[in-house]
Amino acid sequence: MTTTATRDILDTVEFDEGGFMVDPHAWTPEIAEAIAEREGLELTERHWVVIHFARDEFAKNGEAPTLRRITKTTDVSTKEIYKLFPGGPAKVAAKIAGLGKPTGCI
Amino acid sequence: MKTLLILGAGTGGTMVANRMTELLDTNEWRIVIIDRDETHYYQPGFLFIPFGTYKPEDVIKPKRNFLPPTVEVIFSDIEMIEPDENRVRLAKEGQVIYYDYLVIATGSHIHPEETEGMVNGGWQKNIFDFYTLDGATALSRFLRTWDGGRLVVNVAEMPIKCPVAPLEFLFLADAFFHERGIRNKVDLVYATPLPGAFTKPIASKKLGDMLERKNILLETDFNIGEVDSNKNVIRSWDEREIEYDLLVTVPTNMGADVIERSGMGDELNFVPIDKFTLQSDGWENIFVIGDAGNAPTSKAGSVAHFMLDVVVENILRHIEGLPLKPDFDGHANCYIESGFGKGILIDFNYETEPLPGKFPLPGIGPFSLLQESVANHWGKMSFRWIYWNVLLKGRKMPIESQMSMAGKWT
Ligand SMILES: Cc1cc2nc3c(=O)[nH]c(=O)nc-3n(C[C@H](O)[C@H](O)[C@H](O)COP(=O)(O)OP(=O)(O)OC[C@H]3O[C@@H](n4cnc5c(N)ncnc54)[C@H](O)[C@@H]3O)c2cc1C
Numbered sequence: 001m002t003t004t005a006t007r008d009i010l011d012t013v014e015f016d017e018g019g020f021m022v023d024p025h026a027w028t029p030e031i032a033e034a035i036a037e038r039e040g041l042e043l044t045e046r047h048w049v050v051i052h053f054a055r056d057e058f059a060k061n062g063e064a065p066t067l068r069r070i071t072k073t074t075d076v077s078t079k080e081i082y083k084l085f086p087g088g089p090a091k092v093a094a095k096i097a098g099l100g101k102p103t104g105c106i
Numbered sequence: 107m108k109t110l111l112i113l114g115a116g117t118g119g120t121m122v123a124n125r126m127t128e129l130l131d132t133n134e135w136r137i138v139i140i141d142r143d144e145t146h147y148y149q150p151g152f153l154f155i156p157f158g159t160y161k162p163e164d165v166i167k168p169k170r171n172f173l174p175p176t177v178e179v180i181f182s183d184i185e186m187i188e189p190d191e192n193r194v195r196l197a198k199e200g201q202v203i204y205y206d207y208l209v210i211a212t213g214s215h216i217h218p219e220e221t222e223g224m225v226n227g228g229w230q231k232n233i234f235d236f237y238t239l240d241g242a243t244a245l246s247r248f249l250r251t252w253d254g255g256r257l258v259v260n261v262a263e264m265p266i267k268c269p270v271a272p273l274e275f276l277f278l279a280d281a282f283f284h285e286r287g288i289r290n291k292v293d294l295v296y297a298t299p300l301p302g303a304f305t306k307p308i309a310s311k312k313l314g315d316m317l318e319r320k321n322i323l324l325e326t327d328f329n330i331g332e333v334d335s336n337k338n339v340i341r342s343w344d345e346r347e348i349e350y351d352l353l354v355t356v357p358t359n360m361g362a363d364v365i366e367r368s369g370m371g372d373e374l375n376f377v378p379i380d381k382f383t384l385q386s387d388g389w390e391n392i393f394v395i396g397d398a399g400n401a402p403t404s405k406a407g408s409v410a411h412f413m414l415d416v417v418v419e420n421i422l423r424h425i426e427g428l429p430l431k432p433d434f435d436g437h438a439n440c441y442i443e444s445g446f447g448k449g450i451l452i453d454f455n456y457e458t459e460p461l462p463g464k465f466p467l468p469g470i471g472p473f474s475l476l477q478e479s480v481a482n483h484w485g486k487m488s489f490r491w492i493y494w495n496v497l498l499k500g501r502k503m504p505i506e507s508q509m510s511m512a513g514k515w516t
Contacts, residue, residue, distance in 0.1 A: 066373065068263070068373045068374065069372070069373040072373045073373070078331070078343060079331070079343065082331075082343040082344055086344065087344070088327065
């Protein structure tokens, strides 16, 4: 169930057809909470470790980190990240962090 | 005397050594190449070994045969690259080599131990790889007496070198079991972390249809978490299970260990580079060819060949103090064996995904793109001859390094 407040926030944001934010620079933590709610997730401190890492990586390299990069650099294990962001963690985390789809594969 | 040092004498390093001896003045330059292994492996041939089409001796030759006499060859493990000091440490006799320019061509290698449970238990009993000569040979022995069951091909993680190889393996397996009259006793399953049969949408659809026609089950978005050898199942991180009698794995691919030891790689030990100039991000006098770099294109011998012109040109330009040419376009050109003496050809780059049409190769072609044909199969089989006799020598091939849209249907 998305609340009215969440719907109001999401209405101000532009998404692509995959549900990724079009402009990563427009992202705020409140938007993250709203996207997470839409995805059926409630953000904990552990989610934020991943989200902040993804934002920092984006600021440095201009793209969302791959799953392996997240688990190799932070203290979040692969097992944990699958629990935190079910259904494709790198993708879901990038979505909530307001970033484009991670490229990762060719 | 100045030094051009090449690390790795596989596909990419050998081509650079051959081309550079022709271009650099040997009174001024010394060219040195290092590899731990005296044998050159024709890796695309590994695919045919499990089915008995090639024997191990068909895919190996001495590395020395492909390197010009003007190049100094050292067979040793490379222990450490120290890019800030412009030097490389070797295992052999503690040698240290200083360089003016460095070309990294140390390739990409499989790491089955990255997947929990992969190497204890069924490894080389009912779990095999075909990305090494040992793995492919052991699998060929196994298949000679196997009388059927559930064969699962699994890709552990992307990127892998030659991303079409697992599909080719399945197409060839389908034909192999047909010919042995036991196809009805074999279930073929492809479990991939990708959302479809291949990475690019149009080819993915086409290859997905082919899997279906050949009655090969496709399990997508499967990210393997562990192998359970007691139950003979692979389990994904999101806890799906797939049973197997025979597991053929393409394990995690990573850049060479020496890249990690030297602190020069990304999370998979691939060296970050400018994807257009092929210069390393970290050091102006270091260039990367082949699988060792992180350019977002397929890791394949054909790609290394298309990189050659750009790497060579840019080293020469850098020597002369000229701006580098951003000319590498991600061009890849792969023959895909589809079984029963047929093949498919795909041709693509950073911008354009594989498209159907005709590939107008002067003198030999045309080959049909993204469509099965007998000519494509012969294209693939003649690649071995071309590889040893034209490609490794760094000779020009009748294909432009940059992709052409001629003949493609858009
Ligand atoms: C099963 C299979 C099928 C394939 N099919 C095709 C195909 O059909 N078409 C195609 O174009 N490509 C194909 N490829 C891919 C192709 O073989 C590779 O992309 C190509 O060989 C890469 O060249 P490279 O120079 O980057 O690395 P490599 O040729 O792998 O050479 C790397 C070299 O570095 C050396 N090295 C690494 N670390 C060290 C160290 N620390 N000390 C000393 N030496 C070191 C290694 O010994 C090796 O000789 C296939 C690959 C496989 C496995």
